[in-house]
Amino acid sequence: MADDRAARFSGVREVPDRLSIDAERLAGFLATVIPGFAGPLRVRQFKGGQSNPTYLVEAADRTLVLRRKPPGTLLASAHAVDREARVMSALSAAGFPTPHVFAYCEDPEVIGTPFFVMEHVAGRIIWDPAIPGATPAERGALYRDMGDTLADLHRIAPSTIGLTTFGRSEGYVHRQITRWSRQYGVSATIEIPEMDRLMAFLPSVDWPDHPPAVVHGDYRIDNLIFAADTAKVRAVLDWELATLGDPVADFAYHAMSFVMPRRNAATGTLEGLDLAALGIPPLEEYVARYEARTGLAVAGMLDLYLAYNLFRFAAIIQGIVGRVRDGTATSETPYTIDSVIPLAEAGWERARRAGA
Known part of the structure; x- marks a missing residue:
């Protein structure tokens, strides 16, 4: 797909x-x-x-x-x-x-x-996180630079680049849950029980108070421009959702490509693939490299952060489905309600693994 x-x-x-x-x-x-x-x-x-x-x-x-x-x-x-x-x-x-x-x-x-x-930044956009046509060595290098670029973003103190007022520094995940629950309600086209369960459970979590960072909000491989002939990220695109917030939540959103349900056919996923054969680091190694580069703890709460992000992504996709319904979509979309349901189901499964 x-x-x-x-x-x-x-x-x-x-x-x-x-x-x-x-x-x-x-x-x-x-x-x-x-x-x-x-x-x-x-x-x-x-x-x-x-x-x-x-x-x-x-x-x-x-x-x-x-x-x-x-x-x-x-x-x-x-x-x-x-x-x-x-x-x-x-x-x-x-x-x-x-x-x-x-x-x-x-x-x-x-x-x-x-x-x-x-x-206009010249280079290549990669649509599939499995990176077809690349060698294992190339894939590994691309993933390392992609993850390091996000880590480097999260290491920038907002106060040093004039972004102290770019967003509220506390309660980021709770605010995001409130925001996307509200926007999901406006855009919803059918009832999805798992979304209702996530909207009830996620606000009850005691989310860590990480130092605020600039968070991209939609850091995916297809929102990057890579150099044509190296594994270097030349530009990060699509900053519409950027704000000040929890860097671990931002990283976990990016890490969703490792667990994205394959039934959500509108997006690429690494789920079920032989990562070792592809040269792509396993999720645990990818998380550890980010932790080492930022000094942030991720692994212990990864399931909770993935549950939150799968919910958030489901709400974003539902918003696109709603714009199609309302006639305000700006370009063709592959998304339908069938893209939302498996995200909600996967999010609830991650929440259950974390103790919901």
Whole structure:
């Protein structure tokens, strides 16, 4: 199914009328924020990206990427492109691999909704966590750099990059459970008993009070750009869910690819694969490397954090299903309610393993 995702989401397409951009107005704005910039522009939409429409903007002498808030009726706390621009700018200035942001614009007269413009980073996006076509040595190197990059993000003190006010520093997991329970309720299309059980159980957990870090919120292999010819992460993308929070929760979300239920066919998974033959480190080794690099304890509460993240991911996917229902989805989606149910079931199973 990851090959299907690559075919579905790789590349660009012509912009549908509902998401069209006035290229002349955009060129005029860009000329005011990028010295020497000149049109005309060719604007196409990236196929991937369900939440905030993302565009390839080509001028005569450069290529840029534009990410905007979608039009239409939206959930109040979603599609925060201003926060994306802020966190990316701060991290890029600190040397962390994110695209450089040229400008953020909230003037609706330019393209109709708030947006930001960033550099286009060349490289490869890997859609399948099993990394088909790579050698075992290449897979191992890619996983090491992917995990180390997330660990390095969590080692950055928010106060050192001007992000002290980027989010509340306490109660992150509890707030996330409340947020996604609420958004799941708004988006729900059928009753899923395991989601109800998780929403009842997860708030009762005494979550550790880890030092706050910048958390990405959706750190997956397909939200990274790797160098074309090495195992180096060149850019981390899709910062819409970033905030200050619990770094272990962020790592456990990333680690879901090791346990993602195979019945959730819309996403790639390592579940049931021979990791040793593939050259991919087992989850226990991956966790230990992150612990050594950050000094954080993960292993003892991993099942609880995985239960929380499977619930959270189920709620995110349900939100996409709800946008399809409401007519506000910004691109094609493979997700249906059949993608949500196995996530909820797997989350509840992890909660039971942890004592629920």
